[in-house]
Amino acid sequence: MPVETPTYHHGDLPAALRAATAELIAERGPTGFSLREVARRAGVSHAAPAHHFGDSRGLLTSVATEGFVQLNIAFAEAVDGLTDPVERLNACGKAYVSTAVNYPGHFGVMCADEIINNDEPEFVEASVGAYLHLLGIMADIRDALNPELDIEAAATMTWSAVHGLATLAPGLDSVAEKTETKTAPLHDLIDQFTVMMISGFAAR
Amino acid sequence: MPVETPTYHHGDLPAALRAATAELIAERGPTGFSLREVARRAGVSHAAPAHHFGDSRGLLTSVATEGFVQLNIAFAEAVDGLTDPVERLNACGKAYVSTAVNYPGHFGVMCADEIINNDEPEFVEASVGAYLHLLGIMADIRDALNPELDIEAAATMTWSAVHGLATLAPGLDSVAEKTETKTAPLHDLIDQFTVMMISGFAAR
DNA sequence: AGACCAGGTTGACAGTGTCAAGATGTCTCC
DNA sequence: GGAGACATCTTGACACTGTCAACCTGGTCT
Secondary structure, three states, X not given: OOOOOOOOOOOOHHHHHHHHHHHHHHHHXXXXXXXXXXXXXXXXXXXXXXXXHOOHHHHHHHHHHHHXXXXXXXXXXXXXXXXXXXXXXXXXXHHHHHHHHHOHHHXXXXXXXXXXXXXXXXXXXXXXXXXXXXXXXXXXXXXXXXXXXXXXXXXXXXXXXXXXXXXXXXXXXXXXXXXXXXXXXHHHHHHXXXXXXXXXXXXX | OOOOOOOOOOOOHHXXXXXXXXXXXXHHOHHHOOHHHHHHHHXXXXXXXXXXXXXXXXXXHHHHHHHHHHHHHHHHHHHOOOOOHHHHHHHHHHHHHHHHHHOHHHHHHHXXXXXXXXXXXXXXXXXXXXXHHHHHHHHHHHHHHOOOOOHHHHHXXXXXXXXXXXXXXXXXXXHHHHHOOOOOOHHHHHHXXXXXXXXXXXXX
16 A cells, blocks of 8 residues: 655545545445546545546555555454464454455455456555465464475465455345345354364364 | 247347356456447347346346356256265365356356345345255265254355355466465365365364 | 237437546745 | 746546437237
8 A cells, every 4th residue: 555645635635535435335346336436525526536546447456455455454463462373374364354344345356356457566565465474374384283284275275265255244144034044153154164274274 | 047938039139148248247357247238249239138137237137147047057967976965065166166167257246246136036046046055965964974063154164165266266376476386276176175174064 | 900019229318437638736946 | 036847636528338218110919
């Protein structure tokens, strides 16, 4: 996330545009996004965003980058003080889902490769950083539990599982209603998830 | 998926429109979808789709429904002849990812609650059917391995894991490139996934 | 034969992203 | 302090979009 220097006309228009974008996507989903609506909410003319972000992909990429930066912060806070790699993995899983739930607008574009410039340097740095963080935890787990663990595969599986959970989370209740079944709280699901993954990772 | 009776003007316009929609979404993603472009590809005027699907949500819902119907077929074919519940779960996981990869246009809208009418009866029937299929396998696994297994939680986790994998699959290679790591083939990942999940389900 | 209607077309409307051109405030340099 | 120079934002235009109303048109039924 680039730090924009406050400008004279508007306090910090780029930040305001990102906030409005996240808000709008949280309300209507990525397809409901509209550059003009964002400009309207930020109180500027329809062409103002172009001056900071080029086109709408640029703005969405900036929001996605901000989301990954936020995710990295959440990861760092989650593992703070934890030494046991298993606990660290669990904490990061919860942090991932929490971030997705708390920043739905950001999360909606973070993995939407179709609508962002996923080779923009700042975006690459933030997203790869998050992945490397997970990979580091996996390396610790390998060292502690199972020297033969394929850490890349384990990281991919963990990311997939948590990402899927975060993606489907908003619809889980509606499915439970239709099928007349129950849904466990997200928090508990992640705990069970971690237990399963870990027992799998340890099992060689 | 409703079976449309061939009409006199066009052979089977609804099916042609669904096919064009899936093709378009596969190319440009859900946000790149355009009703007029779909009509253009089907060789009809821009207002023709409305006659069959009401608005664009109706068309997208129909495509999503078709995707779930296809998924149910894939599930049925995958488990055909298999008696061991663990093998059935593994086969369904692969069928899920295969369907997502083979029908990217359909997959892109199947879980996109923001842009479809997810309470349309035909859609509910098809999507709930797929979930119930998974739930049935989980019940078999519970009976065979662990009577205390929470099958709803297990089903949610499995669906999340496989869905996440299917969602992230297109981007895995690009991530591997950026981080200079390796990515195992999808097929192998699912195998490892199943082993892990099963050992988790059986535990305790 | 005549009415009816599903299926499709045409034309209009407001809304969209993007581009070019103009306005306006702030900075630097002499 | 005045004058460019520049970043920032506005205005206006263009082609495109989804949706609606009005209009044809080929097939069906009584």
